[in-house]
Amino acid sequence: MVFILEDTINGILMGSIYGLTALGLTLIFGVLKVINFAHGSLLMVGMYVAYWAVTLSGAHPYLTLILVIPVMYLFGYYLQDIVIKPIFKAESEVREPITVIIVTTGVWYVLDNLTLLIFGPHYRTIQENPLRGKMLELGGMLISVPKLWGFSAAVLTAAAVYLFLQKTSMGRAIRATSLDREAASLMGIKQFKIYNIAFGIGTATAGIAAVTLVPFYNVFPTVGVLFDIKGFIIVVLGGLGSIGGAILGGMIIGVIESVGPQFMAATWAEGIVYGLFLLFLFVKPSGLFGVRYDW
């Protein structure tokens, strides 16, 4: 019984980090109505930035947030501005342009393979790691400390993004654009600037996820693909565009993945996740927290 409790807790912790990786995906979808297939690759870029920052400076892994957040924000901002905006301009009347999905996949291919070309296929882990293998003992259960920090980061980031969207005037402009971009434009909101900012914030949250992953996860060029597919599942499960839904969806996936192997082969747990995903798509495509509007 203790094992199941332990697995559930670790599943929730890991799952909240999955949710954090998917947070940007759901934010970008909410505003741009586009599934960003390159999101996992952006996470991968963030992990490499954090990895090199730690390796070159010897700083504490979590300290690299100071560098990773602005770098990733600018990366996302200009990625949207240079690569994705032209498509929106060409297909301004389409609500959900499939073309954009395709372009983001192109970005994914380029980023992953450029990384492979530059850094090679090696699995990298940070050497001077104060958090390596750290465990917290709690009533006979072992709980991973870096995952606990990841959980806190996920909850804090989700809360911060939510408050930003609800309480600031920029957040209000983003929400207005997501509800009706024409009407928002008529009110003087610059649609593409909002897109750039939303994409930048989404990428920055992927950067935060990357920093929480680096202390206990390998860094390699295709690491993003694992989180990409999981991210899609999580955001649909939680409801596309829902911030809280992303975190909760992540936790559900995390628990299935960590408790499932107690009852069946670990590889089957993966199958259950896909099955659950398809079931949700067919029965309740708006997900757990799918709202009528996209927030």
Next chain:
Amino acid sequence: MTRENLQKAFLTLVLIIVFGLPLILRSPTYLHILVLLYLYAYLTTSWNLVGGFAGVLPLGHAAFFGIGAYTSTVLYVQYGVSPWFGMVLGGVLASITGVMIGLPTFKMRGAYFALATIAFGEGMRVMVENIDHLGPFNINGPRGLQIPPLNVGLANLMFTNKEPYYYIILVMLIAVLAVTYFISRSRLGYYLNAGGEEPEAAMSLGVNVARCKLIAMAMSSFLTALAGSFYAQFSLFIHPKSVISLDLSFEIAFIALIGGRGSIVGPVLGALLLRPVSDFSRIYFGATLPGLHLIIFGMVLILVMIYLPRGLQQPLTKAYNGLLNRLDRRSR
């Protein structure tokens, strides 16, 4: 010569070249590359029936490819059934699966459809990887299946040299192009086009959009599975990661999109232009510059989507028509 005659002459020339190529090109390596090139052209053309004409983005076609590969292989290796029969049966099974997947998914909006097909493809791979025995059939989980190259011959779709494979896949490619051509001129083709571009308008004119898409899906999955059986007999070894991979699903879709979705020549042109890039960059730069072909692939994908949304066939078709016009005028 008139325009029609010019076009016929051009088509004849192309046919003479492709059928005569193995007589000149004796190297098995090049024939192997050409067989795979035609296989990809065939797959992208089959994908185009749904992805191009029906205006959705299916990203799980490797599942149908895998159904074809596994059906013919299991039946041949364990029961001695001719792969030709297995091929057709695999096609029927894939077709049924395609319709079952299409029924709930075609109602979805663009992005959801793409995600559902990804989950379907990946779910299929996970299932095959986890199952060793499916009833009386041994599918051997993640280890895959090997086809012992024993009874070589046309009846067993197995040959010692590459030329027969070349001609078989060439005929399959021509057949699928003919099917696409006739569909694009048929009532179904127009309905699909209308339903893909303006579903509400098409429905208000009495077009049963969902049924048209299902028919397209049934045909597309049937044809894709045939290629799966062919591939199994060609490579004599299949495993889930090779025949049901996400990479394959994506590659099929993106080659077709780069070539030009919804056009007949587009997907073939895409394969013709991109397969050699990936083959040769893997041969010459595989060790020094890994992933180079995928960088090129991604860049081309981005640039084509931004500047040539109708694909590479757009300027090439224009140039071809211009050439025909000029020749036509000169002959008058």
